[in-house]
Amino acid sequence: MIDRITELREQALAELRALGRVEEIEPWRIKYLGKKGAVTSILRQLGALPPDERRAVGQVANETKTLLEAQLAQKENELKEAARAQAMERERIDVTLPGRPLALGQVHPTTRVLREILDAFVIMGFQIVEGPEVEWDYYNFEALNIPKDHPARDMWDTFYVSPDGRPGEMLLRTHTSPNQVRVMEKTRPPVRVVVPGKCYRYEAIDPSHESMFYQVEGLAIGTNITFADMKGTLSAFARMLFGGERKVRFRCDYFPFVEPGVDMSIDCYVCKGAGCRLCGNTGWLEIMGAGMVHPKELERVGYDPAVYTGFAFGLGPERIAMLKYGIDDIRLFYSNDLRFLQQFR
Amino acid sequence: MKVSLKWLKDYVDLVAPAQEIARLLTSSGTEVGAIEYVGGRDWSDIYVGQITNLAPHPNADRLQLVTVDYGKKELTVVAGAFNIKVGDRVPLALPGARVIDTHGPEPREVVLKASKLRGVMSEGMLCSARELGISDDHGGILVLDPEARVGAGLGEVLGDIVFDLEVTPNRPDLLSMIGVAREIAALTGQELRVPVVTLEDGPTAVKDLIDIEIADPDLCHRYSATVIEGVRVGPSPGWMQERLIAAGMRPINNIVDVTNYVMLEWGQPLHGFDYDKIGGKKIVVRRAREGEEIETLDGVVRKLTSDMLVIADARHPVAIAGVMGGADSEVSDATTNVLLESANFDRVVNRRASRALRLPSEASRRFEKGLPEELTMPAALRATQLIHQLAGGAVARGVADAYPVKPPPVEIKLTTREVQRLLGVSYSVEEIERILKPLGFVTRAQGGDIDVVVPMHRGDVTLPADLVEEVARTVGYDAIPSTMLDGRLPVPSENLELRWQEVVRDVLVGCGFTEIIAYSLISRERMRKLVPSEEAGEKLLSLADPILTAINTRISVLGQQPLLVVNPLTSDMECLRTTTLVSMLETIGRNLRFMDKDVNLFEICRVYLPRGEDLPEERRIITAGMGQYRSGGEWGEKREVSFFDLKAAAEAILQRMGIATFSFVPVAHPTFHAGRTAAIVFGVDMPRLAREGVRAIAPDKVVGILGEINPDVRASFDLDERVYVLAMDFDSLMQAAVWTREYRPLPKFPPVEQDIAVVSSVDIPAELVKATISRAGGELVKSVDLFDVYQGPGIPEGKRSIAYHIVYQAPDRTLTDEEVSKVQKHIEDVLEKELRATLRR
């Protein structure tokens, strides 16, 4: 009897090994393990055997059943896996084909850089405010220590506007600095604001000059704000935008509404300070003007210059973008050619 | 300001290399814009030669034969210039030298060869400044300094380094060699040397020769004059010419050259008059009479106005003060007696006059920045000495000096505490004094205080903060530490406008639009293109349609006078835009030239709506535009877009801004397609609109317009495909925007879904059908979504079928079929009753 079982087992296993398709599994199962299958019928015959033989044969038969069941499950898995693999192979695609077109939008490169600039200052506790683009001569010049007929007015070529085309007191702001005065008029210290916005200059347009551009103005006023704080804040900003390894240079410069006045540069990332075409052989790239707010300006808005000090700064996002992305023509910004705009996804 | 280092050495020892001096100047506030190496050109084979003989050319009147000794030997050279005499030292170029050929259309460098000129061999060439590449001056052969060593290489004599300084408007003192030298002396720890003037007094006293009257002391603060009698007018010496050329000025004659030279040296403009042309031996400094005329040096007769200042003799003006001299009293070859003016004019009057007459000059560049009254005297004396030295004659005794009010010197009290307070780093009294003194400040220490007297040349320094800058810029800003801000922060307040603006930006970018930023300046002509005809324009302005009027008041304003630019750069940028549609259409058009699909643009910007004499209202507008085609689902495929693609973007914006109630109302706007345009209105729903008509719309609830552009308007922008544009009033949207959101629990019980097709008149807006279904269905109707619109066979003429997918759901139970059919029956009844609509079976 045991020999028969052994023979049966070997036969079943050999047949199982030979199976090649999932569909062949079930007939095999019925043949050996089904209700009327060979193994099942042996088990059914056990009752007819003498008790001592029954135990031995029963053990072998049960082991055989268990073995065949396990082998069956394994084989079934193998075949299913192979079938699945085959099916997927039939569905193979060329993954190097291009993505299906999806209309992608993007913000303007100026917006992109503005966001970066503003984020950097917001992190340092500055709040964002805005002001009018059409300004009074008073805010754009006079309140910034630039009276009429002052030679410093030559630093800003100005578009004047009026309802009837005759010259008056209205102009297109030449910088965002009028907002220093507007903000201080409205609030009391401490002040920490940044003011982004469009500015205009009466300027013939060429690769490095635009008649419309953006500026970001900044102002910090408090009881204990020093030149050293200005250096620290603006250096931190420069490193946030241009990378921690950038060197920052501060040099004296003149703006009528600050004293001392500052011009801030970063070391040229192309030549690393050795001098090249980008930096005009100076090794430095100017990125903003700044300075300690002029005492007269503080006085004018009713801040006691003996109590309060502060600094102001102004920078151009287009210039920052040009430096960051290597753009060589400022006219590209506002001519809105998609071939340009879409490079800044 | 061009500064020759060779010249500068007269006043200060340059102990550091030029690069380092440039760095110090730049870092302390005077940027060295360029460093020019004169003689950096290859001047090998060009030597200093001395003329030993001049002879006529045998074959040509316009040429002469010049014998030149250059140390090694004498050569004969053919020359075409006659400004030379025996004994002059001149640049002699030998064969092989590189000179600039100025005869062609473009100057180019050539290698000189010995050649025959009209039959005579020229063994070399005498060069002009232009041929040497020094300047554009081709007035003749460059006559060198008589001290120049014969046989020396030209580079030794002419070689120089010239700094081009960008002098800031607050520092007119740096528009002078002495001023720059003082700055360098202070920065490098050297001594400043100022030229010492000693004058040999002649027989006459100046007060017997000239009488000076300042009639308008508010405009002329001081007038100093000297007279030099019996001068010989002629060219100035080579050394002076070289220096003037290096500074970018053109040599004229010894008198004019001295006035320019001393202006460059001291920063004080001077003017030389032909003394004998001054009528009445009297100088009157007065306002010009209205309409008074003067012929200026340049030969132009100029009409003057009463806000200009003139120098007049007893009868008429002889110069426009500080702007330009008169032709009559000009120093000429015939002049023998010179009146030298060294005056101080008010900066404002000078600036206005030079602007009004369009006569910017080196003199007015200095006057308009405000010069010290004290400067007239040293400059007058120095120039008098030089004229005497170069042109001979006798100096009249004394200086005629009208000086109505001598201003007191400015005194400032500076404390070490103030320096610390502003800079964040402290300096001792001694350190501060050590910095200020070399700059010309007189200091007196008293404990922690320093009393500072500001020197006359530093009119820009009036406050302690100004002195703090002097300290900081001299030690160098790099020497000041960097610290982070501390102290109190302002009360935080969020900028909602910017937040919503960013939300809108992100929505549109997500919808596939690319942001543009267009010029705010535009022209009325360009804006007129949005109105296809005059009648259309009249209709727009007629106030007949309140929706149209609202749009034309806030969103795209046409036919109103915009703010005009007083000084436009170009005629197509002559005013501020009151509509954003022009830039949108123009930009779409430009991009369609190279893109056949996916021209989807948006802009968030301001329009400028005039408010009379006040500043304009700057209203923020969201504008979006689409060309006719968009990428399809497949590669290379393009799909035609419609009104509804852009409408989806408008809806996305409204939803993201939390605005729940809004409607799209048909509107006839001349810029847009009459049948494919809607006004966007909020606060009113479709049923109310159906009941009450446009009366239900308050003008301030009109927030936008959306539609296809009128074909005629499109044509005027050269757009040959359909274009869709959306314009929304951001400021109004922001007022209505809601940031918070309300959570509704997810349904616990299964929905019942059902599709119905409603046949109704084409005049009934789909939105009304939907609203009617929702309302009739009541609370059990969770959503009503359109999935098909059909018109054609099977549907009566004038009607259409709209199919909706309706979801019924209750929050507390599973709906039974009976419940749903009851509701559905009610919906059918209401549709029938209110809209005369039937269900399509």
Ligand SMILES: [Zn+2]
């Ligand atoms: Zn570089």
